[in-house]
Amino acid sequence: MLFFSYFKELVGKEVTVELKNDLEIRGTLHSVDQYLNIKLENTRVVDQDKYPHMLSVRNCFIRGSVVRYVQLPPDGVDIDILHDATRREARGA
Amino acid sequence: MSSWAGPEDVFLSTSLASYLDKKLLVLLRDGRKLLGILRSFDQFANAVLEGACERVIVGDLYCDIPLGLYVIRGENVVLIGELDLEKEELPAHMISVSATEIRRAQKAERDATDLKGSMRKRMEFLDLD
Numbered sequence: 001m002l003f004f005s006y007f008k009e010l011v012g013k014e015v016t017v018e019l020k021n022d023l024e025i026r027g028t029l030h031s032v033d034q035y036l037n038i039k040l041e042n043t044r045v046v047d048q049d050k051y052p053h054m055l056s057v058r059n060c061f062i063r064g065s066v067v068r069y070v071q072l073p074p075d076g077v078d079i080d081i082l083h084d085a086t087r088r089e090a091r092g093a
Numbered sequence: 094m095s096s097w098a099g100p101e102d103v104f105l106s107t108s109l110a111s112y113l114d115k116k117l118l119v120l121l122r123d124g125r126k127l128l129g130i131l132r133s134f135d136q137f138a139n140a141v142l143e144g145a146c147e148r149v150i151v152g153d154l155y156c157d158i159p160l161g162l163y164v165i166r167g168e169n170v171v172l173i174g175e176l177d178l179e180k181e182e183l184p185a186h187m188i189s190v191s192a193t194e195i196r197r198a199q200k201a202e203r204d205a206t207d208l209k210g211s212m213r214k215r216m217e218f219l220d221l222d
Contacts, residue, residue, distance in 0.1 A: 021124070021171060033107040037138070043174075052155075053126050053148060056182045057118055057174035061109060063138050066122070066171045 002089050007032040007070075009077055016046065016071040017062055023051060025060065036064035109134040112175060117142070120171040126150070128176075129163065138167035149195045151202050153187050156195035 007029070016026045017038060024047065027040030039061050045054045112131050119127040119142065126149075129142030145163040149156050176182060190198070 019171060021120075021122070023120075023172075025172075031107045037107040039107045052184050052187060053118065053150060053182075054174065055184060056177045056180035058177045058180075060172050060174040061107065061112065061138075062172050063167070063170050065168070 001034075002085060003036060004032065004034055005085070006077065006082060007036065007038075010072065013073055013076055015040075015073075015076075017067055018069040018071065019062070019066050020068045021066070023054075025054075025062070027060075030059070033064075036067065038062045038064065038067065038070070109138070109140070109173065112173060116176050116178070118148075118172075118174040118176055119165060120174070121165070121169045122171055123169070127160070127163065127165070128157070129160075131173075135167070138170045138173070140165045140167070140170065140173070149199065150187075151195060151198035154190045154195060154198050155183060155187050156190050156192055158192055158195075 011029050011031060013029055014026065015029050016024055017040065018024045023045065025040060025043050025045055027043035030039040030041045032038055039059070041059050043058055043060055045051050045057075048055070109131065113134075115131060117129065117131050119129070119140065121127065125147055127142060127145050127147055129145035131140060132143045133141035142163045142165065145160040146157045147160060149158060
């Protein structure tokens with residue numbers, strides 16, 4: 001639940017999602033769910049020429065299981081709060 | 094997500110409900126690109142596409158191969174994209190060809206990749222940097 005809560009804090013921020021098939025998509029985080037499925041709005045593909053089929057896609061749903069990385073803005077989240085939350089979660093587990 | 098989303102769930106739900114009855118692009122794990130209208134989905138991202146077709150792209154050539162009514166198992170889904178109807182789906186320089194032509198182009202591309210792979214294997218013994 002920790003990362004679900006973490007991503008909920010990032011809703012509205014610009015992120016770049018890198019998928020396991022090497023596709024990189026930049027967009028605004030619209031929503032996330034317990035499986036860490038991601039919905040992005042206002043999307044732009046990073047290497048557009050390599051992926052012509054993605055040209056008119058502006059919103060998308062990304063299945064959590066295919067995400068490799070989610071690149072965040074450096075000031076996206078307070079790292080200390082995240083650190084505390086992780087320690088609390090580790091203590092409980 | 095075991096029941097229909099209530100009004101309070103709408104703002105933070107990654108439900109595919111907002112994509113219902115829309116023309117979508119579905120990317121599959123095997124690299125295939127399916128287009129169609131979403132008629133049904135569930136919590137595993139299983140989906141039903143009506144009027145589905147596979148868009149095969151080889152270089153600047155493309156072909157839409159009609160498939161009909163499709164049920165997609167969610168584990169194969171990479172991405173579901175909403176197509177902006179006001180935008181061009183593909184760059185203008187791309188050329189639509191017949192299914193036979195695109196299959197020929199796919200084979201040619203596969204043969205070129207295989208040849209490249211086998212040549213690399215033959216060069217490996219040289220131990221070049």
